[in-house]
Amino acid sequence: MQVPATFAYERADSVPHAIALLERYGPDARIVAGGHSLIPMMKLRLAQPEALIDINGLxxxxxxxxxxxxxxxxxxxxxxxxxxxxxxxxxxxxxxxxxxxxxxxxxxxxxxxxxxxxxxxxxxxxxxxxxxxxxxxxxxxxxxxxxxxxxxxxxxxxxxxxxxxxxxxxxxxxxxxxxxRPGTGSAYEKVERRVGDWPVAAAGAVLTVEDGVITSAGIGLTAVGAEGFHAPEAEELLTGRPPGAEAFAEAGRVAAEHCEPHADQRGPADYKRHLAAELTRRALTTAAGRI
Amino acid sequence: MSFGRMHRKEDARFIRGRGTYTDDVRLPGMLYGAILRSPHAHARIVSVDTGAAEAHPKVRAVITGRTLEGLGLAWMPTLSRDTQAVLATDKARFQGQEVAFVVAEDPYSARDALELIDVEYDPLDAVVDARRALDPDAPVIRDDLEGRTGNHIFDWEAGDRARTDALFERAEVTVAQDMIYPRVHPAPLETCGALADFDKVTGKLTVWCPTQAPHAHRTLYAMVAGLPEHKIRVISPDIGGGFGGKVGIYPGYVCAIVGSIVTGRPVKWMEDRSENLMSTAFARDYHMRGEIAATRDGRIQAIRVKVLADHGAFNGTAQPTKFPAGFFHVFSGSYDVEAAHCEVTGVYTNKAPGGVAYACSFRVTEAVYLVERMVDVLAAELGLDPAELRMRNLLRPEQFPYVSPTGWEYDSGDYPKALRLALDLVGYDKLRAEQADRRARGELMGIGISFFTEAVGAGPRKHMDILGLGMADGAELRVHPTGKAVLRVSCQSQGQGHETTFAQIVGQELGIPADDVEVVHGDTDQTPFGLGTYGSRSTPVSGAATALVARKVRDRARIVAAAMLEASPDDLEWAGGRWSVVGDPSAGKSLAEIALAAHSDLELPEGIEGHLDAATVYNPPNLTYPFGAYACVVDVDPGTGQVKVRRFVAVDDCGVRINPMIVEGQIHGGLADGVGMALMQVMAFDEDGNHLGASFMDYLLPTAMECPSWELGETVTPSPTHPIGAKGVGESATVGSPAAVVNAVVDALGPYGVRHADMPLTPANVWRAVQGRPFRTDLAIP
Structure with missing residues (x-):
């Protein structure tokens, strides 16, 4: 049976109340909402907060x-x-x-x-x-x-x-x-080992196109060690260019170059880097098609 | 009258949440146990300080290896005649090994107190890679065994080496392939656990435990603990899945028993999910090299196999004692080969013990995977269609009963018929045409075939025993005066539906509705001796005992009916569920009428005591050999390596089907297992021996999303040795399906020249296979 260590429990009745409780319990308190990451960690005793402040009433x-x-x-x-x-x-x-x-x-x-x-x-x-x-x-x-x-x-x-x-x-x-913003399309592409798993890698793309030219490009990346979960170099590369397969493929390559993926049981680093490129390309393509 | 589809009698309680599992059992004054486990895969134990834990106000006992040493219980025998530490005394030998046991007033306090135990470890190098276990400089794991200087456990071989080698020397074509069947775990929904209640006054020990083999447990407790066997009662209540993982006795069971003896109160211990995955019986972990010798026109002549078997830190495989590699030597499979030979070497590693679990039919899983992969490797070498190659080599119906080159006597089969049916159902030729079209467009689609022969129903007692206990099963049948019956059997359902199917067997034999038969199982005080439910043996062995004990009742009923009809028993015939006078069916008596008469003042012939009750023991003359032909269709994304199982056709022949709905349910489950093993499930270990699959976030079970709508077909070839012609089926699909999925994926990757890739075929693994840079799936991904 997996059970957490002892902790105090408080139910917040307003945002200011939640903040007051955080102040009272200090840095070893944790906010709990859905609890789907925190509570499993507590049951495995990887996390042992002194207090949980429940904001589900807010x-x-x-x-x-x-x-x-x-x-x-x-x-x-x-x-x-x-x-x-x-x-x-x-x-x-x-x-x-x-x-x-x-x-x-x-x-x-x-x-x-x-x-x-x-x-x-x-x-x-x-x-x-x-x-x-x-x-x-x-x-x-x-x-x-x-x-x-x-x-x-x-x-x-x-x-x-x-x-x-x-x-x-x-x-x-x-x-x-x-x-x-008007003229915007967006998409998300994820590779997972099984439904419900964390991503091996995933990429999101948000494109705004005006007069046939990309005026704003957002590329988000996860699980591949992208700083700030995004790909500024690839975004810059796209801005001011017309959308197209070649541009998207190049953006994928640039995004992948700037990642620092680590090997784990979801895959080796080179595969994750490959996915960063491939999924960025796919997300951009789908996003452009949705404008 | 009684065979056929009927809803499971068990479902009424299961779907209402009214089942009773071990963790549902609560006794007055019950205490709770928790186990402290080693964080290290290999470490000397310098000291264990339990003072702070003992001072916890809710703690009633702290038991360590030293405590058990005093009782002579620190080590226990395994089912493979090795020993296993109950609680570690000298060393921890795998991550998650049991080190101390806390008994407390509630489960929370027991868990809290684990953190108060101070264990000083001296970490040692771990043996993680089975291929390095026999290196001269490998750390010796089992230095507790006298004279042990290495990690070698056994060498074992089967078949005719000289003949096989000679065929290889002369062969026109040979192929060879290394492959890993990685370590997996049955991961039942219900974890393991035990509630032990030792009554000091009566001296009786009662153990509630989800065991697949309650009688074997009772006898082993008697042998190990020295408790008198008649003072031990094992109750196996409803079980939430077993799959072979609940055959053996785990250290926690012994700890719960000792905890109850020490505290004088009932002690319940239930493991959590991570404990279950880390410490209870794993499955597979075979490193295999297969070779086939063949003619250029695709005639398979010989098969040769070398296996390195990773048995973990203690050799604890649960299988018939004379077969250290289980039934792996059935690896010549469904094919007419001249000779075959295998060598298996077992080694210790710093991993949990086990090896036979997860619906493997004592390693027929590994054997079928090996030969079915090898046949596809040969097909690729010869440029032959894999279905056609199989058709050319399958055993022919007239060859049965067939003695295989490694000594198995296959009972019955029509293999070409099953394969043809599978190919028809899947639309094989059309699929090959579609595949060619898609390949032209750069799309990856694959079709995989596997054909399996299972060997189940252990087994003839002169060949098969577990620790000296022959694998024969008893059955007792009592018929009440009103014609309702109670059947008592030794095997124990973990979801197989015995309460339904065994009642159907009695109903079929006695001409009464299955609903009129109550099946009692799982309680050693209530049932006759037998070896339990695993290796698909329940229907082949206990099911046969059930049919035979029902026939004994029927024979007794005949004598009573003769007295009722004032006729000679020889003049009666059994027809339409009644005994009647030959030629006069109107003068007949049903079982209910006969049962009442048997309990009445009717004057019975001399030699008949009255009543109809009977008992029997069934010692199977042979195993049963179910078989099947599977076809899987996959689509692979070349950019990401993701595999989608599009279709799966399964044609199974398990002889006579008692309840086709239950058979199909078991096949559905096994096919899902196959998708899981082929595509996602694995327990890998890093170089320090850390378990990389110790939760359901890391050890992936397939969901409905990964499974296509299964397409089933059947042929029926009755077993000639089984009284009702049935063969076991519980493991068929788990045994047969992984090869079909892997063959389909490898087929899809044909354009890249890929001939093999190891399970699980995760997206990363597939992508690396395409690149010709595969990684070891049993180790941490580098």
Whole structure:
């Protein structure tokens, strides 16, 4: 029987309350939402937090998906407590950005997707996290709340390393914001050993095309050691060029060159690097077809 | 009357969540056990300090190897006449080995107290790669065994070496291929565990445990612990899957028993998932080199095999004692070959013991995989279609009973008929045409065939025993006055549906509905002796005992019916489920009528005591030899190496089918196993002996998403030796399907010149195979 070590349990009734609890318990407290990464780690005693602060009661504050005006344009706002299944079911999100549908359909399994949350996935900061690549490709912004108020961090600066994020011990990720641009297509391509497995490698692509030219390219990569889960060199290469097979293949090659994949039982490094190129190419091709 | 499709009687409780598994059993005053395991694959144990754990307020006992040494229980015999540490005293020999056992008031405290035990280890180099185990400088794992200077366990051979070698020397064509059947695990949904209750007043020990062989466990406990056998009761309640992993006795069972004796209270221990994967019986782990000698026109003449068998740190394979490589020497398979020879060398490594589990029919799995891969390698060499090559070499119906070059007597079969049916069902010629079209477009599609002959139903007691216990099974049948019956058998279902199929056998023999027969099993105080359920032996052995004990009842009923009908028993015939006077079917008596009369004041002929009850023991004259032809169609993504199983056709012949629905269910499960082993399942180890598949995140079981809708076909060739013509089927699909999937993938990779790739064919492995740079699937990926 796998059972966690002893821990304190607190249920937050508001975001400020959650932050107050984080302040009270200090750095050995953990936020629990879906619990699909944290609780297995606790049962294996790889994680032994002193306290769990349960934010599952905060769906009113953190559980919305909505398109909001932002200055001249619009942004898609996704609450940190939105469940994978809710994001998958949100046509507001998936019509604008099919990359969400592509990715959420291959994240874990329906049971995990019913509980696991968008914010939890990003804050866990697993080097193989699918949504890290998705939001990196989308150029999203993370909204973080702490005792001093709310601040924003570009998603590409959100992940500081394996299992490390920009969220301080007394802060809470509350929302992800994605800029909405016309003429945009997006897609996600993942290779897994079996349905529900973490990716061997995966790539997301978001392309905006105006007058036959790529004006904005986002490429997200996961499980291949891409810094910040994205491929800036390949994005730069595409910007200002017309979309096309050759450009996409070259972007894939450049993206792969800048990865630092490590061998594990999902595959050797050279294979993962190959996938970085191949899946980037495929995601770009599909994204361009969806504009 | 009673054979045929009927819903499983067991399902009523299982689908309502009303099954009773070991972990569901709760006794008053019960304590909970937890095991501390070695983090090292190979390490000397310097000291074990249990003081802090013993001081935990909820802890009732801490048992170490030293404690057990005092009781003479630190080591226990394995089913292969080796010894295995119950709790390590001198060294830890695999990662996850049992080091100490904590007994506490609740499972949480037991688990917490494990962290209070301070073990000082002196790590040693580990033997991980079986191919290095016999190196002169390899660390000696079993220095506990007197005079042991290396890691060699046994050499074993079968077949005719001289004749085989001579055929190879003269052969027009020879092919050779190295292949690994990697270490896998049956991973049953229910993990292992035990609840032990030793009653100090009566001296009776009761053990609830999900064992596939309750009677063998009882006898072994008596032999090992010195407890009188009549004071031991083993109860195997509902089991959540066994697949061979629940045949042996695990250290945790012994610990629970000792825990109960020490504390005077019942002690329950249930392992968690990682413990199950790391420490209980693995399967396979065969490093094989196969060779075929053939004529240029595709006539297979001889097969030669060398095997390096990784048995882990203790030789604990569960198989008939005289066969250290199990039934691997059935590797000449379904083909008419002149000679065959195999050599098997077993070695110790720093891995968990086991070797025979996961529906392998005592290593027929490895044998079938080897020969079916080799036939495809030969087909590639000769440029022949693999189906055609098989058709040319299959045994012909008139050759049965057939004695194989390694001494097996195959009972019955029509192999070409089964293969033709499989090819028809899958639409073989059309698929080959489609494949050619797709290849022209750069697409990878493959078609894989495998043909298997199984050898199941161990076994004739003069050849087969486990630790001296002959593999014959008892059966007892009681008929109540109203004609309802209770059957008691020694085997134990782990999902095979014995409560249904065995009732059907009795129903068929006695002309009563299967619903009128209750099957009692799993409790040694309630059932006759027998060796248990594994190796697909239940229907071949206990099922035969069931048919024969029912016939004994029927014969007794005949005498009673004769008295009722005032006729001579010789003048009665059994027809339509009744005994009636020959030529006068209207004057007949049903079993219910006869049963009531047998318990009544009816004057019975001399020599008949009354009642109809009977008992028997069945010693099988031979194994049964089910067979089948499988065809698998895959699509492979050349850019990523991902394999999609598009179709799978399975034609099985298991003789007479008692309940076709249960047969099909078993085949479905086995085919999923095959997809799992071929494409994703593996337990690999890094150079330090760390287990790289110790959770379901790392050890991948196939899901419905990876499995196509199975397409089944059947032929029926009754077994001539089995009383109802049935053959075992529980493992057929697990045995036969991996080769079909691998053959399909390798076929798809034909344009790249790939002739072989080892399981599991993960995307990375397939991609590397295409590049001609395969990696070892049994080790950490470099």
């Amino acid at each position: 769906a009113g504050e953190l559980g919305r998906v909505a398109i909001e005006r932002e200055g001249e344009g619009e942004e898609l706002a996704i609450g940190a407590l939105v469940r994978h299944a809710e994001l998958l079911d949100s046509t507001a999100a998936t019509d604008l950005f099919p990359i969400f549908r592509d990715a959420e359909r291959v994240i874990a399994d329906p049971i995990v997707r019913n509980r696991g949350t968008v914010g939890g996935s990003l804050c866990q900061a697993d080097p193989s996290e699918d949504l890290a690549a998705v939001f990196a490709a989308l150029g999203a912004t993370a909204v973080i709340q702490g005792p001093g108020g709310v601040r924003t961090v570009p998603i590409r600066e959100f992940h500081r390393g394996p299992y490390e994020t920009a969220v301080e011990p007394n802060e809470l990720l509350i929302q992800l914001r994605v800029p909405v």
